[in-house]
Amino acid sequence: MKILVCMSVVPDTTTKINFTDNNTKLNTAGIQYIINPYDELSLTKALEITEKSGSTVTIVNVGLADADVVIRKALAIGANDAIRVNADPTDGQYVAEQIAEIAKAGAYDMILTGRESIDYNGGQVAGLLAQLLDIPSVNVCTKMDVIDGKAHFERDIDGGRETIITELPVIASAQKDLCEPRIPNMKGIMAARTKPLTVVEPKVIEGYSVYSQFESPVAKQAVQLFDSQNAAQLIEKLRETKVI
Amino acid sequence: MIGIYAENSEGIFKKAVLEAASYAKSLGDNVTAICISKPNEGEADKLAKYGINELVILEGISSFDAQNYAKVFFTVANQKRLQTIIIANTYEGKSLAPRISVLLNASLATNVVDFPNTTNGFTVKRAVFSGKGFAYVNLTRANKVIAITPNSIELKENNTAISVSTINAENNTKTTITGTSKTVGKIPLTEAEIVVSAGRGMKGPENWGMIEELALELGAATACSKPVSDMHWRPHSEHVGQTGITIKPNLYIAIGISGAIQHLAGVSSSKVIVAINKDPEAPFFKAADYGIVGDAFEILPQLLTAIKSGKN
Ligand SMILES: Cc1cc2nc3c(=O)[nH]c(=O)nc-3n(C[C@H](O)[C@H](O)[C@H](O)COP(=O)(O)OP(=O)(O)OC[C@H]3O[C@@H](n4cnc5c(N)ncnc54)[C@H](O)[C@@H]3O)c2cc1C
Ligand SMILES: Nc1ncnc2c1ncn2[C@@H]1O[C@H](COP(=O)(O)O)[C@@H](O)[C@H]1O
Numbered sequence: 001m002k003i004l005v006c007m008s009v010v011p012d013t014t015t016k017i018n019f020t021d022n023n024t025k026l027n028t029a030g031i032q033y034i035i036n037p038y039d040e041l042s043l044t045k046a047l048e049i050t051e052k053s054g055s056t057v058t059i060v061n062v063g064l065a066d067a068d069v070v071i072r073k074a075l076a077i078g079a080n081d082a083i084r085v086n087a088d089p090t091d092g093q094y095v096a097e098q099i100a101e102i103a104k105a106g107a108y109d110m111i112l113t114g115r116e117s118i119d120y121n122g123g124q125v126a127g128l129l130a131q132l133l134d135i136p137s138v139n140v141c142t143k144m145d146v147i148d149g150k151a152h153f154e155r156d157i158d159g160g161r162e163t164i165i166t167e168l169p170v171i172a173s174a175q176k177d178l179c180e181p182r183i184p185n186m187k188g189i190m191a192a193r194t195k196p197l198t199v200v201e202p203k204v205i206e207g208y209s210v211y212s213q214f215e216s217p218v219a220k221q222a223v224q225l226f227d228s229q230n231a232a233q234l235i236e237k238l239r240e241t242k243v244i
Numbered sequence: 245m246i247g248i249y250a251e252n253s254e255g256i257f258k259k260a261v262l263e264a265a266s267y268a269k270s271l272g273d274n275v276t277a278i279c280i281s282k283p284n285e286g287e288a289d290k291l292a293k294y295g296i297n298e299l300v301i302l303e304g305i306s307s308f309d310a311q312n313y314a315k316v317f318f319t320v321a322n323q324k325r326l327q328t329i330i331i332a333n334t335y336e337g338k339s340l341a342p343r344i345s346v347l348l349n350a351s352l353a354t355n356v357v358d359f360p361n362t363t364n365g366f367t368v369k370r371a372v373f374s375g376k377g378f379a380y381v382n383l384t385r386a387n388k389v390i391a392i393t394p395n396s397i398e399l400k401e402n403n404t405a406i407s408v409s410t411i412n413a414e415n416n417t418k419t420t421i422t423g424t425s426k427t428v429g430k431i432p433l434t435e436a437e438i439v440v441s442a443g444r445g446m447k448g449p450e451n452w453g454m455i456e457e458l459a460l461e462l463g464a465a466t467a468c469s470k471p472v473s474d475m476h477w478r479p480h481s482e483h484v485g486q487t488g489i490t491i492k493p494n495l496y497i498a499i500g501i502s503g504a505i506q507h508l509a510g511v512s513s514s515k516v517i518v519a520i521n522k523d524p525e526a527p528f529f530k531a532a533d534y535g536i537v538g539d540a541f542e543i544l545p546q547l548l549t550a551i552k553s554g555k556n
Contacts, residue, residue, distance in 0.1 A: 011373075013486050013487065013505070013506045013509075014505055014506070015376075016376075016505070017373045017376035017377045019377070037486075037487045038487075091381075092342075092352070092354075093345070093351070093352055096342075118373070118374055118486055118487070119372065119373060120372050120373075120379070121354075121355055121370075121371065121372055121373070121374060121490075122354050122355070123333075123338050123354055123355070124341075124342045124352060124354055125342075126342070127310065127338070127339055127340070127341065127342025127343050128342040128343075128345070128346055128352070130310070130311065130342075130343065131311075131314060131342065131343040131345075131346035131347065132346055134311070135311070135418075136309070136310075136311050136417075136418045136419050137310050137311065137339065137343075138310075138419065139310070139335065139338060139339045140335060142480070156335060156481065157308075157335055157336075157424070157426075158253065158334055158335050158336070158432050158434060158435065159426050159427060159430070159432035159435075160424060160425050160426035160427055161424075161425050161481075162421055162423065162424045162425075163421070163422045163423040163424075164419050164420065164421050164422065165419070165420045165422055166418055166419045166420070167418045176480055176483065176487060176488060177480035177481075207384055208351040208352065208383070208384060208385055209351050209352075209353065209381050209382060209383050209384060210381065210382040210384060211379050211380070211381050212367065212380050212381065212382055213379070213380040214372075214377055214378065214379050214380070215369075215377065215378040215379075215380070216376075216377055216378075217375065217376070217377070217378070217512065217513070220517075220530070220531060220532070220533065221533070223519070223529045223530070223532045223533065223534065223535045224533065224534050224535070225529075225534075225535050225536065225537060226534065226535070226536050227536075228536050228537060228538025228539070228542065228543055230546075231536055231538075231543045231546035231547050231550065232546055232547075232549070232550035234518065234534055234536060234547065234550075235547060235550040235551055235554065236550070237534060238495070238516075238518075238534075239554060241516075243494060243495050243515075243516045244438065244462055244495065244551075
């Protein structure tokens with residue numbers, strides 16, 4: 001079993017998002033970067049699966065050198081090695097095309113992604129990659145396992161859950177509830193220093209989209225408060241404004 | 245030519261599909277809907293009402309498999325020379341949109357929240373940073389796949405005549421669905437127009453009766469904050485926020501939730517927000533339209549009485 005875990009590096013969840021240069025860029029001043037929370041789940045799950053079968057977990061990231069500290073953290077959690085495609089991605093499609101090259105070269109049995117990156121929230125990479133490689137994919141998984149050469153999943157569907165069995169190779173994306181994310185221990189942190197982190201140059205691709213402008217949500221008007229002794233007024237207001 | 249994926253939810257085209265139809269119709273006159281498996285009687289008329297001229301039904305596929313669905317969808321899209329495809333960003337839509345974009349060699353945009361601007365190229369507005377921002381993105385390829393966030397696009401009626409045809413599709417899947425469990429009778433959180441949500445302020449799972457009753461009275465879905473699902477007071481599927489589900493209902497009622505930035509990220513695009521919290525300094529009041537400062541255990545019974553007395 002060889003598992004490839006796609007990992008994006010994103011602003012910490014407490015980050016206040018604002019934009020600079022006439023709203024054309026994210027203001028990165030003071031931002032702390034973390035492993036995308038969903039990718040922490042898929043990494044942990046990949047380790048659980050490979051620990052049973054004694055095989056390897058490789059991390060892949062498309063990003064610039066400043067991602068390396070976060071990639072080392074993933075190695076400290078337990079991945080065997082990492083590959084970074086040295087590029088500042090323009091969109092999910094760019095990321096997927098780069099990872100497809102890595103995936104083709106590596107003959108992985110399983111490729112895991114997060115349900116989405118919490119920065120650009122595309123939720124695109126799993127599906128794109130699956131189609132570029134023309135293999136099955138299962139999105140928003142709350143359970144994953146490999147038994148007798150087949151992959152077993154539970155996934156969210158609208159209003160419920162479903163269990164699925166697929167052939168390998170397969171791509172799956174992690175949803176919350178998949179597992180408890182592992183945190184690195186001292187031994188892991190020491191080991192991570194010498195684990196291989198290979199940097200490869202991107203392949204040149206024709207663009208798909210251009211992020212031209214950003215906008216912050218319109219600030220809310222001050223809240224209108226109702227008396228706690230007369231909460232019925234709130235319901236009246238909601239009725240008046242046809243909200244209910 | 246423009247196409248939509250008409251997701252078939254147990255024979256029915258839900259509102260999100262009609263939103264996709266409205267979006268597609270705003271781009272041009274001829275819109276083809278492709279649906280996989282036969283919809284109920286009369287459902288095609290719903291599409292006609294929102295401007296769809298043609299419905300192609302693909303029969304012979306029994307269960308959802310993204311690879312197989314994308315392939316058969318593409319066969320029709322290619323034949324009909326569809327260049328722009330609109331898909332509702334549901335669980336199914338999210339699995340399909342990227343695959344279809346690869347097959348069509350198209351630019352892909354997901355989480356799109358508004359009609360496009362086509363004065364200079366083709367620019368869509370999408371939600372980013374879990375609702376903490378929006379991005380305007382130019383889709384530069386000739387072909388485009390656009391996945392729209394449910395409850396973002398205004399429905400526009402546009403009555404037309406619709407022609408319906410049925411094609412047999414090849415069922416070629418590498419996945420086997422071995423079990424399905426649906427919470428029957430409950431409104432799925434992602435589709436709900438009203439959401440009643442509660443946090444650690446409710447003290448314990450035994451106190452959720454009032455929350456569920458309020459949801460029932462309002463025809464709402466229930467949601468919760470992350471610690472509440474982490475402590476197993478409520479199922480994980482109810483957890484909303486940056487690391488949970490992102491929702492955009494017409495009304496979000498937050499009870500005993502502080503309003504941490506990660507929570508707000510998943511709910512702040514709701515059209516109207518109500519916060520109920522005993523702490524006047526709770527950050528939720530900065531994100532809310534309406535609020536009540538007070539004890540949820542005193543306020544909830546009043547709300548229930550007021551709602552019930554207003555009915556009939
Ligand atoms: C990486 C990361 C990701 C996260 N992602 C999410 C996420 O996706 N979603 C999420 O929700 N959180 C998330 N969190 C957690 C978030 O930071 C907060 O801790 C969480 O939202 C708090 O939940 P709460 O408001 O229910 O609880 P608390 O913060 O404990 O707040 C309880 C509130 O209830 C009020 N209250 C108490 N008693 C009463 C009463 N009787 N009547 C009325 N009000 C009362 C209190 O005044 C308080 O404001 C994340 C955190 C991290 C670090
Ligand atoms: N730059 C990146 N490098 C590696 N993997 C990525 C990158 N961006 C996204 N991914 C993967 O794709 C998933 C979904 O991301 P997205 O489609 O951008 O929402 C993430 O959870 C990651 O697993």
